[in-house]
Amino acid sequence: MGCDGGTIPKRHELVKGPKKVEKVDKDAELVAQWNYCSLSQEILRRPIVACELGRLYNKDAVIEFLLDKSSGKALKAASHIKSIKNVTELKLSDNPAWEGDRGNTKGDKHDDLQRARFICPVVGLEMNGRHRFCFLRCCGCVFSERALKEIKADVCHTCGAAFQEDDVIVLNGTKEDVEVLKRCMEERRLRAKLGKKTKKSKATETVSKPDVPEDSAGPSTIKTRKPEEIVPDSREKKPSAAPKSAATDGSASGKAGKPPCGAPKRTIADSEESEAYKSLFTTHSSAKRSKEESAHWVTHTSYCF
Template sequence: MGCDGGTIPKRHELVKGPKKVEKVDKDAELVAQWNYCTLSQEILRRPIVACELGRLYNKDAVIEFLLDKSSEKALGKATSHIKSIKNVTELKLSDNPAWEGDKGNTKGDKHDDLQRARFICPVVGLEMNGRHRFCFLRCCGCVFSERALKEIKAEVCHTCGAAFQEDDVIVLNGTKEDVEMLKKRMEERRLRVKLGKKMKKPKAAESVSKPDASEESPGPSKSKTGKAEETAPDSKEKKTSTAHKSAATNGSSSGKAGKRSIAESEESEAYKSLFTTHSSAKRSKEESAHWVTHTSYCF
């Protein structure tokens, strides 16, 4: 069969074959990852933050998302792990002196060089355009190229001097394997934080209950002071009453002591002879009777 004008159709025009898989342009993908916010799809502008999976966001967009989560259904996968502003880290980026931006593109006829980037590595000087692997430190937020961390091995940040560990190094816009590894680290880290909070809660409860218990049942020293402070007037009254009682007992004891010294008293000798302290009661062993007898003077 032919078409109008005597043309002959070809095979690929008549037979339908399998559809070709659309390939994403790598340059466009890199530009989208490194120059646009993952949440709002707007151009990245300072302050720029990064999550624990290494994705870049505008801080304003993250705050708006946390305040109003109506857009969570549309972009749930990109932001499901962000529960609060503490889950993101503000990045300290170094500007690229060769970056001009849109200064010379007033007419719209200027060629955009995709190799140029707004930020660079402060140690090695590599541009952060997606061609090289970059990472940031979760403890301080400083951004470096992975080459800088490998070539200059140190346990301290190259710019601010903050100490960091391997767990604090997070790769920016990494591969699927990097994202899976960072996700495992994030889950382990959050688990440790939850366990730490659970351990602190009973300790705090014990520390709160201890002063209450001490107030209810104070120790020997505290109980005395507490009672003295709480019942100051009563204690004064008790002290005065005890003082009077002690004075009375001392007087009575002195009176008794005076009565006991009968030999010095002015009583008659007949009255004194009734007591054992009298000289007539003090007999020798020969004069004293045996203990079996009726007398009770046994010396």
């Protein structure tokens, strides 16, 4: 059982037990959340955007993800982003004490992980993950949660834009914060869909039922009347039209020699007109000639005597 040098192995060196769960370094996790893009895992660089769940992204990475949706690359970190309207560009305040990579170019200097690139413009806290930060969805300004609690106002401290409680979104919050933000996001999108449907229905109603002015109401009702409604009116007007026709026929018969309605028809020969007037018509005796007197090329209605 002994090894070289007389050593005796112990039980944990010979028997393989269950692997220990590796614990995630909290400092490294905070650095990854606040300094790297959640989609491309690259260092955050302006322009920086945030989604409705409070995650930070590079705007270029979000645009590439939206353009490359056809390839089927649906990442968990950005599966809820359907368009560029679902993200807000952040207005961040630079930290004057942050030197970046310039301070440790030789590797002989300690890197302070608590030092952050951005700070709160109201209180001055550094945005390194130790303090809770949030942004306003209406304008994109970023503040610490302490600043919003200490200085209570309905207006943004930087740009003066009015906001509501629904517009405040926590950056890189806990699981409970993410669940609350997810519920609010779903409700907001549902309200937007319902608003679009109501607008479309109103637009279709206005197109299908245009407003009819009062002046044009009379002719339109006459045109759209049914035939059944028009027939009684015509019947009612017939008796009133009969005397007029009789009067006009009487006057015409008196002038032109026409018999009234219902009287037997008379020829011009039987009329009381003069012989000169009657000779103008072919029914007069002077217009009748025998076959011998008329030529073969002359019609019976010819007036050439």
